[in-house]
């Protein structure tokens with residue numbers, strides 16, 4: 001019996017058991033739970049926001065746990081985010097972002113890739129304002145999972161809670177189970193993808209015989225057997 005361990009970029013492991021010539025693979029531990037996954041997608045989307053003060057992301061998920069819409073706060077389509085203001089305050093409210101910016105929830109609903117979002121859950125970084133609450137209710141979304149309630153004392157949030165409650169939309173705050181979800185491209189480059197074959201050599205600009213591209217399956221097999229031999233050695237097998 002061999003027990004072999006694959007170390008991925010995230011330091012989790014796949015365990016392969018080879019018993020009587022049949023390979024049984026067991027799932028890795030430490031994978032993202034659904035709520036963590038959807039909330040992480042909110043925050044990843046928020047990273048696209050150009051708002052210098054508050055970046056908000058939203059992710060709409062249906063009953064089958066399929067993502068049907070994603071959005072973040074930004075200026076409307078075709079309206080230059082270099083020409084419109086990003087300030088919170090100005091002597092003229094026309095010079096503040098609030099007159100122009102589309103909220104993450106609105107964008108997620110507008111970007112939906114399904115016929116509608118009835119019965120869906122919306123994951124949001126920030127508790128939705130009253131305008132977003134109206135959109136949420138009218139679109140048929142039934143549940144809001146939010147990360148931050150930093151504007152709880154604002155009238156717009158109080159009105160939002162009032163509306164959502166009246167409409168019977170369930171709201172709950174996300175309770176993180178892990179402190180971080182890290183995507184470190186350095187780690188992925190150095191170890192996570194080291195199990196994969198090298199990229200094929202770049203095409204030479206000069207016409208002529210080209211080197212054979214690496215055979216993916218062969219390279220994966222070579223890495224796998226090297227790991228198994230190494231591991232078997234570790235275990236004195």
Ligand SMILES: O=c1ccn([C@H]2C[C@H](O)[C@@H](COP(=O)(O)O)O2)c(=O)[nH]1
Nearest residue numbers: 051053054056073103104128129132
């Ligand atoms: O439900 C909401 C509420 C706000 N936003 C966006 C709109 C703005 O770009 C910021 C809020 O700016 P502050 O600087 O925190 O006032 O967040 C949203 O997308 N959804």
